[in-house]
Amino acid sequence: MKSDGSRGHRLLRSSRLRDGRPLLRAALGLLTAAAVALPFTAAWQYDALRRAVADQTAPPASGGPGTDADADAKPAPAASAPVVLAYHDIGPDDRSRYTVSLEHFDAQLRALRDAGYRTLSTREFTDFLRTGRTPGPRTVHLTFDDGTHGLWTHADPVLARYGMKAAAYLITGQVGTHRPYYLSWAEVGRMARSGRWDFQAHTHLSHERAAVDAAGHERSVFTNRLWLADEGRVETSAEYRRRIAADLDRSIRDLLAHDLPRPRLFAYPFSERLDQSNLDERDTEALRSMLRKRFTATFTNNPARPLPAGPHAVAVGQVQRLEVTRDTDPAGLLRELARWAPVAPGDVDRPLSHPGHWQATGDTEQPALGLLTGDRRPRGGTAHASADYRPLGTAGWTDYRLRATVGGLHGTSNSAGITLRAGSEHPVSLSVGRNTASLATDGRKDTGDRRGCRLDPSATHRITVSVTPRRVRVSVDGEPCTTVRAGRWPATESAGGFALSVHNDGPERQWPRFTSLKVG
Template identity: 50%
Template sequence: MTHSAPGRAVLGLLAAAMACVPFYGAWRFDEFHRSVAAQEAPPARGAAQVAGGQASGRRTEGPAPVVLAYHDIGRDSRSRYTVTPEAFDAQLAALAAAGYRTLSSEEFTAYLRGGPAPGPRSVFLTFDDGAHGLWVHADRILARYRMRASAFLITRAVGSHRPYYLSWEEIGRMARSGRWDFENHTHDLHRREAVDATGRTSSALASRLWLPGEERRETAQEYRRRIEADLDRSIGDITRRGLPRPRLFAYPFSETNGHTSASPTDRTLHTALAERFVAALTNNSGRPLPAGRRAASAREVQRVEVTAGTGVRELLAEVRRWTAVSPADCPAPLGQPRSWRRDGRWRGPGLGAFTGAGPYPGPTGYATAAYRPMGSADWTGYGVDFRVAGLRESENSVGVIVRDGSLDPLEVSLSFSYVRLREHRGGRWHEIGRRTLTDASAHRVRITVEDGRTLVAVDGRTQIRQAARATGGDATGGIAVSVRNGDPDGGWPRFDSLTVRPSAGAGKDGARRG
């Protein structure tokens, strides 16, 4: 049998193709395995000591989850942002032993939108950047404890700089496991760029950039177009892979520039994020924003950062510190000195500067402290009763701030002869009311905080009513106290007592009923 020249050519091509099939298969196999690395088995049980113990029988924590911020899990790294597999395993073991469960992105965003509380003890695990260690190390450890997490991807980095970043193939496997959700960390704005002619750098997301070729900064319109295009592209990168549309965003470097700022750049960024996501996550904030009513109103949630130096005991202590408490759980705050955060220049030990035991900042000066600023961020519908003594005419005073950390904090300042109300706006305190009192070195005060108003009564006689300027989550917050002495030859004032109670009409959690 003979073949024409064209026929012989076709047969030759077919033979060559058949010969190449094994080589192509081997290439594809090698390419796949370079895209999907082998996972490492989790550390042996008992390799790390688990501290913290079992959950207590009486749970007093509120329902708001605590958000934890990780970056990478790995070995032999000098980065403070890389937690070893052994440390991560010990942390999850301790959380599980203490009765905590982890949330999915859907559960977390549903809660922020006003949905049902996720439970008395819950944490939301987040990982920024999309590092390779999430697949190699973290995934198997999550599986061990039947926990889940959310990874915030820099979508341009996916599959690049291997093996540092995850590949899309690994991300697909992680999503199909049911242990992982994938959220947004920009497409290509996780970097710092020059923002002026001197070369000073800042976040490429949160700042208008310097255009060296034109020797000027971006206009507001150019900035808006640039960040919106990046956010939309990153969302598309994720959804094109068959993954759910991201509902959460994490700021690169946690550089937010503060969404409450009046600058056009900050307003533009906040608007762009609010149009695309339920909330943006950060590790730094100008005021306490733990997950809850206040954070939902701000569309911004603050996280507990976990680094290589975070031990198990420290992590559990931070989770407890950030866990919501109700006014009913805190009847006598002065009896909990470790629950106060000292602010200002003086941060002496204990509460002696406020209770009369000392030490003090000096012969004269000022001291202030906030009570559980994270745990009380969502307080509303509560009352504060206190007695102060040691007041001297025109020489010293005490203050109690209610709705502390909100957009509308109110200070009740008390002296020998008068009571003043001050509100905070424009970065400063402004007096908005004053009443003369019967001169006395001691006074009793009752403050009642309700939605829309604050009532102040001094010595059972003098009363002041003040309408709130903010509402809802923007007006929630706990208490802070201060003492001031202006006479080096005189004494410091003191709080003889201070109690907190739910107000009439508020539930045990401090929320207004009816």
């Protein structure tokens, strides 16, 4: 039994060895194949990573374009509110005005640093919007729309050189597509981990244009109801609102899904204005409500009114940005930042002596100030000329007084005008002629007085206007004339500076003129 058992055990063991030879050979074959394939697998993985994370370019050598021009540009006053700068792409493409070259971008950031500017993160900027406290002597918030790959390959090394921060506004549905035009999520992750970048919302897939009517006219799909060709009709309000809400929510989910903080700010696609869309008033308010529900504020480069960062922008939930293009040189950037800086009424010095502080409106030809002061004659066929005084710097004005002298008034054919609270929701227009003065409100919600007064006929009148959030009071030649009182709206809705105008439709073509103007 023992001998038979031993023999049986040996036979069984021999049988197992013979049966296991194919398995052993297969295992050895797999190991051999893996060893042979390992270099190729590693190369494939490296190539995939390279495609997902492009190589970065080195910052340009110091002393690039624009260095010498920086000296003649003065920075903004030290206590200015932050200005939001709007970039798109950084790189060598010279076909688009929205692509800033690497050399110019480096020169711009160097000019900002040398002028004492500091860049803000989104958290710091939204803290300013919430508290109203200026976050430092001179600050800017750098924003980049669309999420192009140039932010990683070209812009990021320059930010690192100057120790600056920026925010990228992503079209989340485009991330990782059309490579190498858009960023990949891997690049976004590296940028976020650097501490130099944060990421905000620019829609999921609503940054495009499509037909909005049967004729095929194309506009932004975000701010317009679309033409449904298969059904021969325009989207209903309900369909539009559902589509936009779904797009905004998907954009937020995409950012959160990639371990990024919830976005606080939103940039309108194409910076298109709502008053130029096919939305009615209810749809417009519904869109604004959706944005207010999801974000602290929205950005646009083309608002219907001046809205630089400040209390009035916070009140309406929208902030205007200063757009930077390939033609923006460092000195020009500093001049624009100074132009955007808030100015106090008491700091205004001889406004009629500074042509550069006036911005023509309507069809007024440049330079506008000469038409208002009589130093230039309007071209033939012109009946009206007007200009705003520093519309961005005075956008937050709520209390001020103007003293102006108007001459050259003639009959009933010409007049001079002063618009108070210019650019606000509730502007007030004063018109002064040889015999009369009248005050009218232009805002949609105004329910205040609309009045005028008779004047002693004269070619020259002295005008005093006192503006507060609650009223606009006018005196002419030292005598009270008329007052318009405010409705029950927040003071920020009536914040704004002033504009001047002259009008002449008489056969004599005799133009009135402003001979003096003081602000206090």
